[in-house]
Amino acid sequence: MIKKISLLLLILGIGIIAIINYRIPFFKPAGGPWSIGFGFSSTYPKCNNFKKNKIYSFEELKKQIGNTQFIADPFFLKEKDSFYLFFEHKKINDYHAVIGLLTSKDGQHYQYRGTVLKERFHLSYPQVFKYQNEFYMLPESQGANHVLLYKANKFPFGWKVCDTLLANTRLKDPTIYLSDTLKVIVGSDKNFKMHLYTADKLQGDWTLHSRPIVMEGSESRPGGRIFADKSGLLLPVQSFHKGYGSGLSVYRLKFDNKAYTVRKEKHLLLQSQQDIKEFNAGMHHLDMQKIGNQYYSVYDGNQLEHNQKIFNYKAPILLNCLDLKDWCRQNLIY
Incomplete structure (x- = not known):
């Protein structure tokens, strides 16, 4: 009897380990430098063949200025006859990343325009947007211990803090959506939980929603601009299915007055592209x-540092537990 129980427990343990490893492998590729890609497509949320799109690699920028470790988190604005692409720029000799700028007339051939924002703390995720004829940027500013809003005095330059939207709050990749009837910010904490905040106006009183946790677990960190269509909002979300930076899924957010629902719309819209060197480790933005009449997309990806894989047992176990908890919360509570 004892042997049978032991055998059953062994089989059960092996099964659990196999499931955990299948969902989030214990061995993950060793990611290296990040680069940026861009191109046109005919539908959303689908991207064109990445092979046909253009790539602005960290190597290309490194050749120009000789001081680039990686470039990532691209956001763009099309203003009049030009594309303005803002990105996280980690320079080799700087401890903190800054916000850089590329410009283009056709969205295909970009020129580096330099650093447009630098602080005493790390900056990334430079979400730029135009609102009521003014230009704003909501970057990740965890190092300041606040969620800071910047305004351009002379677009695309002259960025200065114009408001603290959330004081004493550290959010990873805060992502904003503004309309006449809805104003929301989502962002993640260090515990793999995505939080939702609402306000009556951009520079108003941002407070936690009555249902503050949107999702948690392996897909719980925003990965780009919220897109609105006739069916609601589409939110890109980073996926940790093969470790940080390995993929990106798209979720549907629907609001009915103050209540909302969330469900996955597209699993792994972005993931590693084995035949593209710059993106063969993964994509996440x-x-x-x-x-x-078309859709223009900017995205990023990183390339393999080497062919060896890194072992990590904590993240797969933790994220699978959080995923199970999130599934129960989404399906049994709401």
Whole structure:
């Protein structure tokens, strides 16, 4: 009897380990430097063949200025006849990343315009947007211990803090959506939980929603601009299915007055591209907007540092537990 119980427990343990490893492997690729890609497509949330799109690699920028470790988190604005692409720029000799700028007339050939924002703390995720004829940027500013809003005095330059939207709050990749009837910010904490905040106006009183946790677990960190269509909002979310930076899924957010629902719309829209060197380790960011009758997207990805894989047992166990908890919360409570 004891042997049978032991055998059953052994089989059960092996099964659990196999499931955990299948969902989030214990061995993950060793990611290296990040680069940026961009191109047009005909539908959302689908991207064109990445092979046909253009790539602005960290190597290309390194050749120009000789001081680039990686470039990532691209956001863009199409203003008049130009594309303005803002990105996280980690320089080799700087401890903190800054916000850089690329510009283009056709969305295909970009020129580096330099650093547009530098602080005493790390900056990334430079979500730029135009609102009521003014230009704003909501970057990740965890190092300041606040969620800071910047305004351009002379777009695309002259960025200065104009408001603290959330004081004493550290959010990873805060992502904002503004309309006449809805104003929301989502962002993640260090415990793999995505929080939702609402306000009556951009520079108003941002407070936690009555249902503050949107999701948690392996897909709980925003990964780009919120896109609105007739069916609601589409939110890119980073996926940790093969470790940080390995993929990106798209979720549907629907609001009915103050209540909302969330469900996955597209699993792993972005993931590693084995035949593209710059993106063969993974992808984790997307900003797609409608330009005329087409969709223009900017995204990032990183390349393999080497062929060896890194062992990590904590993250797969933790994230699988959080995923199970999140599934129960989404399906049994709401």
